[in-house]
Amino acid sequence: MKITSIEIKQYLKPLEPPFKAAWDPQPRKNFASTVVYVHTDEGITGVGSGDLLMGLEGHENLFIGHDPFAIERHAQVIDNINFHYGRCWPLDLALWDLMGKATGQPVYKxxxxxxxxxxxxxxxxxxxxxxxxxxxxxxxxxxxxxxxxxxxxxxxxxxxxxxxxxxxxxxxxxxxxxxxxxxxxxxxxxxxxxxxxxxxxxxxxxxxxxxxxxxxxxxxxxxxxxxxxxxxxxxxxxxxxxxxxxxxxxxxxxxxxxxxxxxxxxxxxxxxxxxxxxxxxxxxxxxxxxxxxxxxxxxxxxxxxxxxxxxxxxxxxxxxxxxxxxxxxxxxxxxxxxxxxxxxxxxAPEKPGLGIELDEEALKKYEINHFYVGESSTVIV
Known part of the structure; x- marks a missing residue:
């Protein structure tokens, strides 16, 4: 198995009424979620989210063509990106989700x-x-x-x-x-x-x-x-x-x-x-x-x-x-x-991987940006 492409999609949900977070001086009127999708040549896709993934765009090729199970290698590369640019750890979550799906086991196991x-x-x-x-x-x-x-x-x-x-x-x-x-x-x-x-x-x-x-x-x-x-x-x-x-x-x-x-x-x-x-x-x-x-x-x-x-x-x-x-x-x-x-x-879900089930209707409704890098192409929507 090898990684063939990585997609980054961004979603934004308006909040009405706003959320008045204790740590913010202004109420939050929107809630953003950035999702990373890791695709493989065996048709299995890992999904991760939880941070903005700033710094990953432009470095996806460091992972494409590699075995997703080489998790220590990938964690080192993400740590290098973290030093130079930003936190891209949701990619690690997507890889664990992928490994769980490939083995038929929930990640906690x-x-x-x-x-x-x-x-x-x-x-x-x-x-x-x-x-x-x-x-x-x-x-x-x-x-x-x-x-x-x-x-x-x-x-x-x-x-x-x-x-x-x-x-x-x-x-x-x-x-x-x-x-x-x-x-x-x-x-x-x-x-x-x-x-x-x-x-x-x-x-x-x-x-x-x-x-x-x-x-x-x-x-x-x-x-x-x-x-x-x-x-x-x-x-x-x-x-x-x-x-x-x-x-x-x-x-x-x-x-x-x-x-x-x-x-x-x-x-x-x-x-x-x-x-x-x-x-x-x-x-x-x-x-x-x-x-x-x-x-x-x-x-x-x-x-x-x-x-x-x-x-x-x-x-x-x-x-x-x-x-x-x-x-x-x-x-x-x-x-x-x-x-x-x-x-x-x-x-914890017993489904393989992290047990994520995405809401396709919500994804279509709230998507605001889409970035895709494959083995031979890069597309920004």
């Missing part, structure tokens, strides 16, 4: 098959009043969730803590609560100061009193030694690493025991190939691996396969904050929208 399911925590994205967040939390309980995550982004962190207090009062011990401080990285326009170690510790102490399961991204993502100090000082778990895009960041974090929970996302930070190695590294040192999954439904699905296969952590992130962030919006290019079962588990 190819990765180790520890389990086919994992408890999901509802990961919220909006800043709303304490009362509204408490009401949404109670709906999560009714749906079967066992945990949720609350975003911090008020000007005064005391207002963020009031939200956690309201949720804890409303749900009691029916939900574990995670908190995302969103201090690890910045959007391009953000020039405000991030928390320092003392602020992060003060917040951690407050959250410990509210029995918070973990505090995520409380410090900038490059401050490995300060994260380690915070981890030693705090009485709750410290999580992070969702946007550290290089594998060696995780090697250095692991050396200093920076985190209790490591969160590399296969769509953003190394693909399934490299993130599996990171998971094995940190879990071998006694930490947890629980990937970030805020891309789209395909990115979530890929992270699910890896987490179910290898993770020791009891929970996986499930981006979900209806009505503003619903499965219809997150998974709009997919025929089947991902949802937990009645017991709160997210179950």
């Amino acid at each position: 190819l990765l180790g098959g520890k389990s086919n399911k994992i408890l999901a925590y509802a990961s919220t994205g909006e800043i709303v009043t304490p009362e509204e967040r408490a009401e949404r939390a109670l709906r999560f309980v009714d749906q079967g969730f066992k945990a949720m995550k609350i975003r911090f982004h008020h000007e005064d962190v005391k207002d963020d803590i009031k939200v956690v207090e309201a949720v804890r009062k409303a749900v009691g011990d029916k939900l574990e609560i995670m908190v995302d401080a969103n201090q690890g990285w910045k959007m391009p326009w953000d020039v405000e100061c991030t928390w320092d170690l003392k602020m992060a510790f003060q917040v951690a102490k407050e959250l410990e009193q509210l029995n918070v399961f973990w505090l995520e991204e409380p410090l900038p993502s490059h401050q490995f030694e300060l994260m380690a100090k915070l981890r030693d000082m705090a009485g709750i778990r410290i999580a992070g690493g969702e946007m550290n895009r290089n594998w060696y960041d995780f090697r250095e974090m692991n050396k200093v025991n920076a985190l209790d929970v490591y969160q590399p996302d296969v769509a953003l930070s190394g693909g399934i190939t490299q993130v599996k190695k990171i998971a094995e590294l940190v879990q071998g040192s006694g930490a947890w691996f629980s990937p970030h999954t805020w891309s789209n439904g395909i990115g979530l699905l890929a992270n699910l396969h890896l987490a179910a296969a290898v993770s020791h952590c009891p929970y996986l992130e499930f981006p979900y904050d209806p009505p503003a962030w619903s499965t219809d919006r997150r998974d709009y290019i997919q025929k089947e929208h991902l949802m937990i079962d009645s017991e709160g588990y997210l179950v």
